[in-house]
Amino acid sequence: MAVPGSRLRVPVxxxxxxxxxxxxxxxxxxxxxxxxxxxxxxxxxxxxTLLVQWLGxxxxxxxxxPRAAWLSLDEGDADLHGFLSxxxxxxxxxxxxxxxxxxxxxxxxxxxxxxxxxxxxLNDLDALAGxxxxxxDDYHVIxxxxxxxxxxxxxxDLPPQVTLAIATRMDPPLSLSRLRARGxxxxxxxxDLRFTVEEAAGFLNDALGLALDAGxxxxxxxxxxxxxxGLQLAGLAARTHGGDAQGAEGFVRGFAGSHRFVLxxxxxxxxxxxxxxxxxxxxxxxxxxxxxxxxxxxxxGRADGREALEALDRANLFVVALDEGRQWFRYHRLxxxxxxxxxxxxxPGRAAALNRAAADWYAARALFTDAIPYALAAGATGRAxxxxxxxxxxxxxxxxxxxxxxxxxxxxxxxxxxxxxxxTLRAWGSLSDADLDGVEAWLDAAQAGPATDGPVGGPDxxxxxxxxxxxxxxxxxTDAERARDRELRELPAMIEVYRASVAxxxxxxxxxxxxxxxxxxxxxxxxxxxxxxxxxxxxxxAWASGDLVTAVDTFGDAVRSLRAAGNVTDALGATVVLxxxxxxxxxxxxxxRLYERALAAAERQPGPLATTGDLHVGLAGVLCELGExxxxxxxxxxxxxLGAAAxxxxxxxRWYLVMAGLLRARGDVDAxxxxxxxxxxxxxxxxxxxxxPIPAVRARVAIARGRLPEALGWAxxxxxxxxxxxxxxxxYDQLTxxxxxVARRRAHPGAGALGAVIERLDGMVSAAERAGWVTAWLDAxxxxxxxxxxxxxxxxxxxxxxxxxxxxxxxxxxxxFLDEGVPMLELLGDVARRPxxxxxxxxxxxxxxxxxxxxxxxxxxGSALSERELEVLRLLASESTxxxxxxxxxxxxxxxxxHTKHIFTKLEVNTRRAAVRRARELGLL
Amino acid sequence: xxxxxxxxxxxLDDHWSARLDGFAITRQADGTSTLCGPVRDQAELHGxxxxxxxxxxxxxxxRRLDADP
Numbered sequence: 001m002a003v004p005g006s007r008l009r010v011p012v013x014x015x016x017x018x019x020x021x022x023x024x025x026x027x028x029x030x031x032x033x034x035x036x037x038x039x040x041x042x043x044x045x046x047x048x049t050l051l052v053q054w055l056g057x058x059x060x061x062x063x064x065x066p067r068a069a070w071l072s073l074d075e076g077d078a079d080l081h082g083f084l085s086x087x088x089x090x091x092x093x094x095x096x097x098x099x100x101x102x103x104x105x106x107x108x109x110x111x112x113x114x115x116x117x118x119x120x121x122l123n124d125l126d127a128l129a130g131x132x133x134x135x136x137d138d139y140h141v142i143x144x145x146x147x148x149x150x151x152x153x154x155x156x157d158l159p160p161q162v163t164l165a166i167a168t169r170m171d172p173p174l175s176l177s178r179l180r181a182r183g184x185x186x187x188x189x190x191x192d193l194r195f196t197v198e199e200a201a202g203f204l205n206d207a208l209g210l211a212l213d214a215g216x217x218x219x220x221x222x223x224x225x226x227x228x229x230g231l232q233l234a235g236l237a238a239r240t241h242g243g244d245a246q247g248a249e250g251f252v253r254g255f256a257g258s259h260r261f262v263l264x265x266x267x268x269x270x271x272x273x274x275x276x277x278x279x280x281x282x283x284x285x286x287x288x289x290x291x292x293x294x295x296x297x298x299x300x301g302r303a304d305g306r307e308a309l310e311a312l313d314r315a316n317l318f319v320v321a322l323d324e325g326r327q328w329f330r331y332h333r334l335x336x337x338x339x340x341x342x343x344x345x346x347x348p349g350r351a352a353a354l355n356r357a358a359a360d361w362y363a364a365r366a367l368f369t370d371a372i373p374y375a376l377a378a379g380a381t382g383r384a385x386x387x388x389x390x391x392x393x394x395x396x397x398x399x400x401x402x403x404x405x406x407x408x409x410x411x412x413x414x415x416x417x418x419x420x421x422x423x424t425l426r427a428w429g430s431l432s433d434a435d436l437d438g439v440e441a442w443l444d445a446a447q448a449g450p451a452t453d454g455p456v457g458g459p460d461x462x463x464x465x466x467x468x469x470x471x472x473x474x475x476x477x478t479d480a481e482r483a484r485d486r487e488l489r490e491l492p493a494m495i496e497v498y499r500a501s502v503a504x505x506x507x508x509x510x511x512x513x514x515x516x517x518x519x520x521x522x523x524x525x526x527x528x529x530x531x532x533x534x535x536x537x538x539x540x541x542a543w544a545s546g547d548l549v550t551a552v553d554t555f556g557d558a559v560r561s562l563r564a565a566g567n568v569t570d571a572l573g574a575t576v577v578l579x580x581x582x583x584x585x586x587x588x589x590x591x592x593r594l595y596e597r598a599l600a601a602a603e604r605q606p607g608p609l610a611t612t613g614d615l616h617v618g619l620a621g622v623l624c625e626l627g628e629x630x631x632x633x634x635x636x637x638x639x640x641x642l643g644a645a646a647x648x649x650x651x652x653x654r655w656y657l658v659m660a661g662l663l664r665a666r667g668d669v670d671a672x673x674x675x676x677x678x679x680x681x682x683x684x685x686x687x688x689x690x691x692x693p694i695p696a697v698r699a700r701v702a703i704a705r706g707r708l709p710e711a712l713g714w715a716x717x718x719x720x721x722x723x724x725x726x727x728x729x730x731x732y733d734q735l736t737x738x739x740x741x742v743a744r745r746r747a748h749p750g751a752g753a754l755g756a757v758i759e760r761l762d763g764m765v766s767a768a769e770r771a772g773w774v775t776a777w778l779d780a781x782x783x784x785x786x787x788x789x790x791x792x793x794x795x796x797x798x799x800x801x802x803x804x805x806x807x808x809x810x811x812x813x814x815x816x817f818l819d820e821g822v823p824m825l826e827l828l829g830d831v832a833r834r835p836x837x838x839x840x841x842x843x844x845x846x847x848x849x850x851x852x853x854x855x856x857x858x859x860x861x862g863s864a865l866s867e868r869e870l871e872v873l874r875l876l877a878s879e880s881t882x883x884x885x886x887x888x889x890x891x892x893x894x895x896x897x898x899h900t901k902h903i904f905t906k907l908e909v910n911t912r913r914a915a916v917r918r919a920r921e922l923g924l925l
Numbered sequence: 926x927x928x929x930x931x932x933x934x935x936x937l938d939d940h941w942s943a944r945l946d947g948f949a950i951t952r953q954a955d956g957t958s959t960l961c962g963p964v965r966d967q968a969e970l971h972g973x974x975x976x977x978x979x980x981x982x983x984x985x986x987x988r989r990l991d992a993d994p
Contacts, residue, residue: 043981140978169978229981259956261935263981337944337980345940 006290006322007072008090010135011052018203023193024054027186033131035158035184037165038176044229044263044334045193047167048137054165055133066131066163067094073138079402080146081106084117087134091121094132098124104606108569114150115645116607119157119910123900126159126912127893129883139168144402148173155179157911161881194226208235208316212252213245219256229334233266236317240273267338270317281308282318283346286339287354287377290322291329298361299354352378363387366480369394372407381415389421390480392487405429417445420491421484427498436502443495493523493530500537505686513541532561536574543581544689546728546771551581572598573611576618576651577688584691586774586811588622595619613639613646614654621658624665627814627849632662641908653682657694660701665815669705673698691729693718696736703736703743704821711740722756726764731776734764738783745790746823754791761787778804778816786823798830798837805831805839805846818850825850865906870924872899877916877925926963928990929970933958934983941980946973957985 027037037054039047055068071090077083084106088099102120105113125132142148152174155164166172179185195203200221204210212220220238224230234255238248251269258265271279281304285296293306309329312319318335322328331339343351355378362371368391375384388407395404408416408425416422423446430438477485496519503511519534539555542548555578562571575598579591595618602612616639623632639647639655647655656679663672680694699714714720715737722741726734741757761784768777781804788797808817817824825847832843865873875885886896904910907918919925936952937960946969948962964970977984 042983043979045981227981259936259952261933261937261958261982264936264938333979334981341938341940341944341980344943345938 006328007074007086008070008093009322010055010068010070011048011072011320016207017049017053018195018199018207020050020053020199021057023050023188024057026188027054033161033163034186035163036155036174036176036179037133037163037186037188038172039165039167039188039193040169040171041188041190041193042169043337044227044332045190046228047188047193049228050188050193051135051137051165051167055135066133067128069094069132069134071134071136073136073141075141076400076403078142078144078147079400080114080144080150081398082400082402083142083147084114084150085398088117088121090134091125095124095128098128100124101606108605108609113610113645114146115153115643115910118150118153120607122154122157122159122911123897125162127882127897128159128161129881130161132162133165134162135165135167137167139166139172140170142172157913159881159912160879193228195221195228195231196226197221200226200231203231204235204238208239209243210235210238210248211244212238212248216245216248216252219252223256224262227262229332230262230266233263233270237266237269237273240270263334263338267335267342271342277302277304278308278311281305282312282339283343284350284354286331286336286343287351287374288358289330289373291319291331292327295358295361299357356380356383359383359387363390366390366478368480369400369403376407376410381411385411385415385419385422389419389484392421392425393480393483417442420446421487424491424495424498427495431498431501434505436505439498439502443498446491446495490524490527490530493519493527493534496522497530497533497537500534504537504540507686509541509544512537516541528561528565529567532558532565532567532570534558535561539581540577540689543577543584544691544729546773548581548585548772552578552585555581568601568605569609569611572602572609573614573648573651576611576614576654579618579622583622583625584773584775586778586807586813588626588812592619592622592626595622608642608646610646611648611651613642613644614648614651616642617647617651617654617658621654621661624658624661625815626812627665627818629662629665632658636662641905650684650687653679653684653694655679656682657697660697661815664701664704664819669701673701673705676701689729692732696720696733699736700739700819703739704819706743706747708740708744708747711736711743715740722760724760724763726760726767728771728773728776731764731768731773731780734760735776735779735783738787742783742787742790745787754787758784758787758791774807774811775813775816778807778811778813782817782820782824785827786820789823789827794830797827798834801827801843802831802837802839805842809839809842814846814849817846865903865924869899869903869906872896873903873915873919873924876900876903876912877919926965928961928963929973930986930988930990931960931973931977931984932986933960933977934985937982944980945976948973961990 027034037051039050041047055066069090070093071077071086073083073086077086085103088102088106091099092103099121102117102124105117105120136151142151151164151172155174158164166174176185180187197218201212201214201217204212204217204220220231220234224234237251237255241247241251255265255269271282274282281296281300281302284300285291285305288295288299291305291309293309296305296308297303309319310326311317313321313326313329318331318339319329320332322330330336340351355374359371359374359378359380362368362374368387372384372387372391375381375387384407388411404425408422408429411422416426423442427439427442427446430436430442496515500512500515500519503509503515516534516537519530520538523530523534535554535558539551539553539558542554543551555574559571559574559578562574575594579594582588582591582594595615599612599615599619602609602615616635620632620635620639623629623635636655636659644652656675660672660675660679663669663675676694676698680698683694695714695718699711702708702710702714718733720733720737722737723730723734738757738761742754745754761780764780765777765784768774768780781800785797785800785804788794788800805817808814817828828843828847828850831837832840832847834840872885872889875888878885880888882896883893886893889896891899900912900915904915907915907922909915909918916925931948932953934957936956937950937958939950942948942950945960946962946964948960951959951961953959960973962973964973974984974987
């Protein structure tokens with residue numbers, strides 16, 4: 001946008017307005033402030049003007065001037081990020097303190113950030129004293145569910161002293177009937193907005209200074225049906241005919257007797273009355289969304305743009321000023337539409353040339369995102385693509401995904417294919433759509449395509465045209481060109497990263513390693529993003545192959561590169577993977593330390609990160625294994641309170657997995673099995689090596705419950721057969737199968753000897769020992785001890801368990817033993833009774849833990865509210881504003897905020913309205 | 926392609942045709958205009974309707990034409 005903030009200003013009309021107190025009065029009902037004011041009517045009905053008048057009339061009232069946050073929407077606001085950033089900016093124009101946290105949260109991005117951003121903004125709005133109106137003008141341009149969803153949520157939780165006002169040509173999908181039923185909606189529609197004869201007379205004769213007689217006014221009002229835009233044009237036309245009753249008579253009669261579309265008839269009439277030069281100026285510049293003198297000159301080839309705009313502004317002809325200094329204007333949208341239609345009819349083909357000139361003017365000023373739509377409108381796709389490449393860094397920085405996708409769609413495949421940066425962007429789009437073949441095809445195009453060092457527009461047959469600046473001299477590269485060239489240099493590494501991700505999605509580990517390795521070779525030392533991603537893939541591949549030392553080293557590099565690239569969310573989120581690698585090495589302490597450090601870092605950020613919940617869950621898993629059930633449960637609850645917004649989709653199953661472990665520890669095996677079902681439903685394959693498959697975990701639970709047929713079904717369905725050489729990714733399955741065989745032998749003593757099972761376990765124990773898979777070694781040793789015991793060789797069983805226990809003294813593993821149930825408890829008893837054995841003390845400890853299962857605690861929620869918090873809660877349920885409540889409690893607004901924050905946390909809600917709802921449900925109110 | 930007929934209030938000038946996806950405009954004696962044209966799908970039809978909305982035209986009738994003329 002060329003005029004920063006122009007869409008955030010309450011439009012200031014230059015001309016006198018007709019008082020419309022019959023409408024503004026309806027919105028001033030002192031009994032209630034409506035939650036939503038909806039002004040819905042077709043183009044040109046005066047919706048915006050009415051809102052301006054309404055805000056003005058409230059300001060004239062009894063010192064109760066509302067704060068007005070104004071936002072004129074445009075197509076870019078269909079993008080959720082764009083919409084939220086403009087909404088926050090609009091609120092901040094009224095109160096600079098408000099929305100600071102929301103802005104910071106938005107800047108951090110990530111999935112589900114919108115909810116947090118909105119909750120933060122609502123809390124700041126709640127703290128504002130006095131009435132506030134948020135105006136969303138031109139809401140009909142919004143066509144995305146994401147934005148409708150946010151506005152619905154905004155309406156739902158709007159503090160009582162805040163009103164949302166929406167002007168639109170189309171009823172918005174915002175549950176209007178519910179608001180209407182609750183009496184929270186004030187509607188002004190086309191029928192209300194139509195000018196009455198009295199208002200028309202006031203407008204034509206008083207505001208426009210005409211002298212029409214009553215019959216003429218009535219005729220114009222009838223012919224235009226009170227349509228504000230029609231009346232305005234009619235007034236302008238009448239003025240060109242002298243403006244008095246006598247001069248205008250012919251015009252009024254001709255107009256009233258015509259069937260022509262009001263807009264066509266009147267525009268012709270007005271244009272006819274203008275000097276040729278001004279008429280040509282209007283037609284030529286009608287293609288512009290925003291007008292300023294020099295830009296107009298670039299289109300008309302003349303030098304009088306500034307004077308022409310000033311003349312139009314003075315004459316109230318079609319223009320709206322966009323800035324205080326009246327340098328920038330836009331046409332009334334309706335008139336611009338009509339002028340463009342006239343331009344197309346009078347001078348076919350000129351619109352394309354004008355659009356090209358506008359694109360060049362913006363491009364020469366490095367305003368690429370402004371230039372691109374004009375280049376596209378001109379049909380100059382090659383030029384648009386070149387500009388798109390220059391705009392890319394800015395689009396990414398501002399997270400304008402919507403514009404990015406829209407322009408990518410607007411460009412033909414061959415134009416994209418010739419530009420490596422855009423082709424890679426298309427590959428990225430295909431990757432999100434899981435179209436792996438599409439990814440590779442576009443990556444091939446990106447690698448084959450020529451670098452964009454040729455002349456602008458050359459290869460795409462756009463014809464010879466370039467900006468006036470480019471024609472006269474060969475300028476040094478601009479910042480944008482340097483940024484693009486830097487991206488081009490980094491592109492080969494990123495292409496290999498994308499190829500690695502395709503290989504990983506296809507389960508091709510050698511391919512992943514080869515591609516990621518190549519990416520690391522190609523990436524420059526400061527190319528942190530490519531380095532981080534490549535190291536990540538290498539680390540994951542090393543983990544999948546069981547090379548845990550390399551995995552930890554490489555993945556640690558990846559985390560450092562991500563941090564250097566400024567990506568805090570992903571850097572902290574990667575802890576979830578790194579910690580699991582440490583767990584596999586038997587280093588529960590290191591995993592715990594990493595989680596705790598990451599959580600502390602996450603807490604220093606405003607609001608939860610998209611991975612904060614995942615960190616809580618990961619730590620809960622480690623704590624559960626260590627036997628610290630209560631702490632584990634606290635972290636699970638913290639993750640649940642943060643909700644899905646604080647968890648990446650590929651991690652969502654983990655909560656249920658850890659909860660299953662916790663329930664199992666408490667002896668509630670049925671509930672644990674149910675949790676595993678939910679975990680499996682949420683599991684997203686392909687992101688991480690599947691080293692602990694959920695079906696195998698469920699089979700282990702089935703074995704513990706004695707449901708051997710179910711476990712046998714698992715082995716059959718997943719084709720798990722005894723394998724002499726168990727590789728690392730298969731180890732968990734193999735150890736589950738060995739458990740099943742031992743359990744069957746226990747249940748049916750004649751069910752076959754365990755010699756072969758023990759032999760395979762020998763292999764697994766020594767393989768794990770050699771490779772440093774400590775947790776797997778413990779797992780295998782435990783199963784082998786159980787196998788010996790089932791085979792009747794108690795001495796060997798006690799020996800195995802004793803060495804496993806000795807090691808667990810260091811590692812802290814607890815559930816690994818206790819989850820085995822009764823046979824293990826007996827075996828632990830055997831070890832504990834023989835003090836000469838290693839691990840005897842540890843056995844006694846584990847037995848103590850097993851005999852005192854932590855009491856299952858269910859917090860009803862809200863019970864922990866303090867007296868003061870309950871007092872605040874009762875006031876929150878009233879209509880009082882934040883500052884009013886603070887005054888009543890004799891505390892500062894900040895102190896009140898602290899109280900409300902505590903209440904929100906305890907009630908697991910984000911907003912005042914939700915807190916009141918929840919409190920009512922819990923019977924606290 | 927499916928043909929549609931749209932009727933709006935007032936006599937629209939022909940120059941709107943380009944803005945309205947090339948729909949052919951016929952002015953009727955009753956003071957309305959009919960716009961006829963083929964669309965590929967519903968999205969395209971809604972584009973034309975949004976165009977009419979944005980120029981402030983009053984929608985009177987919308988009808989699908991069964992067979993291609």
